[in-house]
Amino acid sequence: MNASAPQATLRRFAGYLGVAVAATMPALVLRLAGWRPNPLLDAALFGTAILAAGFMLSWGAEAAEKRVSQGLIVAAIALVTVLPEYAVDFYYAYAAGQDPSSNYVHYAAANMTGANRLLVGLAWPLMVIIHWFRTRQGRIDLAPVNAAEITFLLIGTAWSFTILLRDAIGWIDSVVLVGIFAAYVWRVSYLPKAEEDEEDEPGPAAALGRLSPARQWAAMAGLTVVAATVILASAEPFAEAMVDSGRLIGIDEFLLIQWLAPLASEAPAVTIAVLFVLSGRAANGLATMISDKINQWTLLVGMLPLAMSLGAGSLSALPLDDRQHEEFFLTAAQSLFGIALLLRLRLGMWGARALAGLFTVQVGLTLNFLGDEARTIASLTWLSWGYLALAGALLVFNARSLGHLFKVGLFAKHPAVHPGASISPVSGSPAT
Secondary structure, eight states: TTEEEEEEEHHHHHHHHHHHHHHHHHHHHHHHTTTOOOHHHHHHHHHHHHHHHHHHHHHHHHHHTTTTOOOHHHHHHHHTTHHHHHHHHHHHHHHHHHHHTHHHHHHHHHHHHHHHIIIIIIIIIHHHHHHHHHHHOOOOOGGGGHHHHHHHHHHHHHHHHHHHHHHHEEEEHHHHHHHHHHHHHHHHHHOOGGGGGSSSSSHHHHHHTSSSHHHHHHHHHHHHHHHHHHHHHHHHHHHHHHHHHHHHTTTHHIIIIIIIHHHHHHHHHHHHHHHEEEHHHHHHHHHHHHHHHIIIIIHHHHHHHHHHHHHHHHHHHHHOOOOHHHHHHHHHHHHHHHHHHHHSEEEEEEHHHHHHHHHHHHHHHHHHHTTTTHHHHHHHHHHHHHHHHHHHHHHTHHHHHHHHHHHHTTTTTSSOOTTTTOSSSOOOOOEE
């Protein structure tokens, strides 16, 4: 390798970092000055700051994963990488606790369901589509160790349907969902890592691997502290600006919070996953998106009652009205369908098209019936049952794979056999 290559890589990283830091400065100035010039400008500036901070978090977390195997640290990294989404949703839940009769209750649920559905409906298919354009291969094969991720996502999804019986996310859900996440972290921390993990991380994170271990840890800690500070400082004004912007331009603020806010907070993690695919590590990219789904469908959902209780000053549950009941039902049904497509530890082009197509349908129905709450709720209900019917058919068809998936995902010390198959392991990524 050319001796100047490491220096060039570090210079490129310094350039990326400089752009990211510069993107956060206008928001920090506004925050410190307490000045809010215009809701649309506020949303753009604070959203850009959250986006830039999210990239910094992703660079540090991706570099750290090569050196981390301890369960507690793995949990911290998992939390850090989705901090942008957590910060915005926690603010809405906290504000809902302060005034339970306000629209913030709806905003908290909308932001959570939107983020989860974007991951499965857009990010998962995106990995397959980019992989196909790059290699003309119509599917992504995961590694046997990824059975743990799919298994725990299935467990969390199964529990999510019980929330619909209570029409509220309460403390029992917090205990169970956080427990599922903790069990998942404990499980994957003991699983072997695939050989691909020894390669350089894609994109700017690769530069950190050129540093000495001490400097790597210092850089990762610095990125995390700076990014977390920016996100925490920007979450409240960004969340409020989204609400005010919707009112100002006459667009339903519920839809802005459900779809636009998660796009900003999810973009860094999705970008890292795309870089994995473009660098020839498609399984790593898809596994990253599955991991993010586990974080948000267990830890994020489970901690919303905590944020609401802090705002209320007493133990509180996040209620789901008729609209939010159906939004949550649709999110759970989509999650189950996505899992059913992964039972054989692969996601093919037809599955990707189905996920993306159904996601497009749900967005289209919502926009078509905008302002007609009854028809919107009815359309969400029918679409949810459609997801469940498709998921049920796949679960029955792949019953053998489902049983083997649980065995490998929960108990195998050295997963080596693809669920439902008797051949050598498929190549792929570790469960990180």
